[in-house]
Amino acid sequence: MGLNQISVVIPTYNRERVLLDTVDYLLKLETPPREILIVDQTEEHDVNTQQVLAELEAAKKIRWIKLTAPSITHAMNVGLEKSHEDIVLFLDDDIIPGRNLIVAHQRAHDVQGCNIVAGQVLQPGEAPVTDDGLAARFRFASSRRQFISEIMGGNFSIKRELAVRLGGFDENFVQVAYRFEAEFASRVLASGEQILFEPDASIRHLKANSGGTRSYGNHLTTIKPGHSVGEYYFLLRSAVMPGRLSKILSRPFRSIRTKHHLCHPWQIPGTLLAECWGLIWAMRLAAKGPRLMFTGVHESTIAKQPRPEVQTRIAP
Secondary structure: OOOOOEEEEEEEOOOOHHHHHHHHHHHOOOOOOOEEEEEEOOOOOOHHHHHHHHHHHHOOOOEEEEOOOOOHHHHHHHHHHHOOOOEEEEEOOOEEEOOOHHHHHHHHHHOOOOOEEEEEEEOOOOOOEOOOOOOOOOOOOEOOOEEEOOOOOOEEEEEHHHHHHOOOOOOOOOOOOOOHHHHHHHHHHHOOOOEEEEEEEEEEEOOOOOOHHHHHOOOOOOOOHHHOHHHHHHHHHOOOOOOHHHHHHHHHHHHHOOHHHHHOHHHHHHHHHHHHHHHHHHHHHHHHOOOOOOOOOOHHHHHOOOOOOOOOOOOO
16 A cells, blocks of 8 residues: 655745745655645745746646735645645745655654654754764754654644644744744644654755745844744743743843843843733733634634544654
8 A cells, every 4th residue: 555645835935046946856856745835925926936836836736825914824724724635744945855755754654653743854054963862952953763742843744634633733823933833742742642753854954044934033133023922922821831930031031141132232122122022912812812723613622522543653
């Protein structure tokens, strides 16, 4: 029996050449995905990008879904809703995929019986890390297959049925959407699932210097709350997290205890303003409750829905 097919979902915002390169790399893989959905939040592309995306869509090599407002979590929910295959692989729009990316995700799901798989992510200049399992902190550059408690939004796959049953991604994580992966992973683990890290499912993240979350400025210099609101919202929603209150109260001070602020002390007031603004915004969002995939469906209702029996194991 063949492996389950994969829908790749790529949320994108204000990316041009690097987006086209990412799609090209995926299409040229020896085993490409069954479909590629580009969930595009860009208001207006340059002429070349617009033309190439239109040609790829006309040739049925991609599905190009255009949204009117930027939101990482909403774009991912749209990708879940529109995808056709049983497994959905979320990728960043500025990557170079490893040659076995798609097959490794497929095998982790089908051969090892996992419902959510996190792949290896190599940042610029980073090489795979060999560890013996005793490292103090897990790194996404690891070369060891293992169960983990987190995901990275730029390279993870999930059974579509599971993601939908959990309500998808919380759209209260706005703008930079910092910590949305941690919140989603916590719901995955609370549902009784496990997250398998599969190093063979590897990408190299290019960290494009414009577009994406970088559209919201540098967190060290901006006075806007896009980089801080997600952290505060996550902490406010994490009622059982040890030291939650102290983390909330100490964050503004930690945000200015940086080498950058030591060298640019005149930017401290702006950073503190961004932190206070972010906290107020997060409190308002938390008071309204999470915005999951289904309007009007509370997360407690989703959690009570029956879950099929799943056996999870790791192949030797």
